[in-house]
Amino acid sequence: MFKYKRTGIRNLAIALIFTVAIIALGAILDPYNQGQLAVVSMLFIGVLSVTLLTGTSGQISLGQGALMAVGGYASALTILNLGLSIWFALVMAIIVSALAGLLLGFAAARLTGPYLAGTTLVLALALPSLAIRFESVLGGDVGLNVDFGNPPAWLVSAFGEIGYEQWQLYATVPLTCLALLATANILSSRTGRMWRAIRDHESAASLMGINVSNNKIFTFVVSSGFAGLSGALYGLRGIVGPSVYPISLSLLLLTGAILGGLRSIAGALIGSALVVFLPDLIEWATRPLALSEQIGxxxxxxxxxxxxxxxxxxxxxxxxxxxxxxKNK
Amino acid sequence: MDTALTTLFLGTTRGAVFALVAMGLVLVWRGAGIVNFAQMGQAMFSTYIASSLIISGHGYWFAFATALIAGALLGALVDVAVMRPLTKRSHSGILASESMRATVPVIASLGILGILQSLAGMLWAAEERGFPSPVSDVAVKAFGKTAPFTNFDLFIIIVVLLTLAATTLFFTKTGMGLAMRATALNPEVARLSGIRIGRVRTLSWAISGVASSLAGLLITPSANLSPNTLDLILIVGFTAAVVGGLESLPGSVVGGFILGLLIAVVNVYDAPDDVFLALLIFLLVVLIVKPGGLFGSKRVRNV
Incomplete structure (x- = not known):
């Protein structure tokens, strides 16, 4: 009990330091980098969904981008059709994408490795056709226009003038912080241990009395909720549409998770920063070489x-x- | 009636190509236990090689043969350079658990796909280019009527049937084919009876590379060639392989033709935009109703 409390406090402290650090960074950067940092915070939530699903429970999904799209559309429809604020829309995004995850989980619990990868890949490809099929509601190829709106008055009076990119960042970071905290707690809880047991040896876990398929479905629900939140924030930057959530977005999340470290929260953060800043970094490093546009x-x-x-x-x-x-050496 | 006939022929020609793709996937899955998501990336690469040869003035058949050889070499290279080092490490660290052993090769093959697509983009520019067909692309005329298929459709079907016949003969009549079947069935026993299973695996990657390059050469005349064009074919091929049970070569061929017809029906009677939706629904139904596929054996898990 005591040990658990200590982990909880440690997680809280890390999350708070993370938030303060990002907000401080946001105040000194220029709008372009504020925007990039906001994208890092958004994708961080998405990469955490991969950390939970693949890193912790061993199931691979190439369709996280599709679940992000579900979250994006859910939030956009809440804002546009119900006229609610973005905060309600984000809650709605989490609920709807978690439900989508539940459906997917029922199919996924029966599938392993490459079967699951292929099925989720087809899902990611099929989603744009839904947007076109129900064009009157989902806006077809073009998508739906949404945005973060204006920063609330109290924030402006506390911090002075806040640009749109800065507001994106400030609106995203508290949610990223919550996602971070939630992941840390899941990983160190009984649930996290059960998921790891399933990942390491399914039959052994099942013999120890863990309900394998229920836990697999639950992982999908939680992971999809994360992906949905990430996708809703990602869409709020301007447009929710098929071009915002391409198949490469799913692969980007997976790449970030792998490069950073599939099994740790720090790894997810490193990975999301890497996938966002790598193109800029490469562009900067190769500028003296004057590469052709095609190669660049x-x-x-x-x-x-x-x-x-x-x-x-x-x-x-x-x-x-x-x-x-x-560090341990 | 004419529409139905056109659909049937469209489905059969497309299905023949999907069958090749599915066969390539099944070969590697049986040989190495890996679903190769980079397969059509390899095919795209060798089709680009053929296209460049044709543009620089070489004949179609020379380019055709070179592309097939390039496909085989590329397949073997992927195995030797990436998959072998990966399986060697498969009992240590993060790869030690059974679920990760299934997951990590998928990620590795996606990495190969990314590398091949970027390389193709750098080497051959991003704009789409056409690709010639070796025979005329006009409808066949017989007995004064216009048939619902072209010479090129006939060419595709003949080439695919020849390939299937050659593959069947290879697996049933040659020693190497027997060795490949033995390795797929039980690698440990195969190794003990003197089969060099490393080589056999590399060979299955190479044959799979040839099959998918052939699919690339046959499908690009009806679509344009760009670094990403063949990705969608892979998805269809994967579905076809799963329908056939992922284990069975005849199954993959039947699966390919079923998918060809399904897609033709959706294209003609519904809208092309719905193809992937139909694919998803079909895949889910197959996986839920008959998870082992139409030809697959029951999966047994050893503790």
Whole structure:
């Protein structure tokens, strides 16, 4: 009991430090980097959904982008059709995408490895056709226009003038902080241990009395809720539509989770920062070489792919794992 | 009636190509226990090689043969450079658990896909380019009537049937084919009876590379070639392989033709936008009703 309390306090402290650090960073950066940092915070929630699903429970999904889209559409419809505030819309996004996760979980509990990967990939491809089929509600190819709105008056009077990018960041960070806290608590709880047992040996876990399929479905529900929140925030930047949630978004989340470290929260943070800033970093590093546009466009993809390989073969635990190992030596 | 006939022929030609893709997936799955999501990336790469050869003035058949050889080499390279090191480490660290052993190769193959697509984009520009077909693309005329298929459709079906016949003969009549079947059935016993299972696995990657490159060469004349065009074909091929049970080569071929017809029906009678929706529903129904596929054996899990 005492030990659990201490972990809880530690998690809370880490989450608070994270929030303060991001808010402080947000105050000194220029709008472009504020926007990038906001995207990191949004995708961080999405990468956490992969950490929970793949890192903790061993199920792979290539359709997290589709669940992000479900969250995005749920929040956009709440704002546009019900006229509610973005906060209600975000709660709605979590509920709707968790329900979608429940449905998917029923199918997924019966599938393993490559079957699950393929099925979720088809799901991610099928979703845009839904947007076109129900064009009058979902806005077809173009999508629905939504935004974060204006910062509330009390925030402006406390911090002075707040730009749109800065408001995106400030609206996102508390939610990211909550997601971080929730993940940390799930991982150190009984539920987290059951999920890890299923990941490591399904039959052994089942023999110990863990209900494998119920737990797998529950993982999908929780993970989808995270993805939905992430997707709703991601869409609130301007548009909710098929082009905002392409298939590459699912792969981006997976890449971030793997590069950073599939099994740790720190890894998820490192990974989401990496996938957002890597293209900028490569552009900056290769500027002296004056590469043609054609090569420049594809270089981040190439380097991302190579990094993914090196990670999987040489250091499957990701950057977080490597840092941790170094510290312990 | 004419529409129905057109649908049937469209479905059969597309289905023949999907059957090749599904066969490529099944070969690697049986040989190495991996679903290769990079397969159509490899096919795209070798089709680009063929396209460049044709543009620089070489003949179609020379380019065709070179692409198939490139497909085989690329397949073997993926196995030797990526998958072998991965399986060697599979009993340590993060890969030690059974679920991760199934998951990590999927991630690795997605990495290969990303690398191949970026390389193709760098080498051959991003704009789409066409790809020629070796025979005329006009409708066949016989007995004074216009048939609902073209010469190229006939060509596709003949090439695919020849490939299927060759594959069947290879697996039933040659020693190497027997060795591959033995390795797929039980790697440990195969190794003990003197089969070099490493080589056999690399060979299944190479044959899969040839099959998928062939699919790429046959499908690109009716679509355009770009680094991402063949991704969607992979998804259809995967569904076809799952319908056939993922274990069975005849199953994958039947699955390919079923999917070809399904997609043709959706395209003609509904809207092309609904193809992936139909695919998803079909895949889910198959997985729920008959998880082992139409031809698959019952899956047994060892504790």
């Amino acid at each position: 466009n594809y270089l981040p993809g190439l380097i991302g792919g190579v990094l993914l390989h090196l990670t999987v073969i040489l250091n499957p635990g990701g950057i977080a794992h490597a840092l941790h190992r170094h």
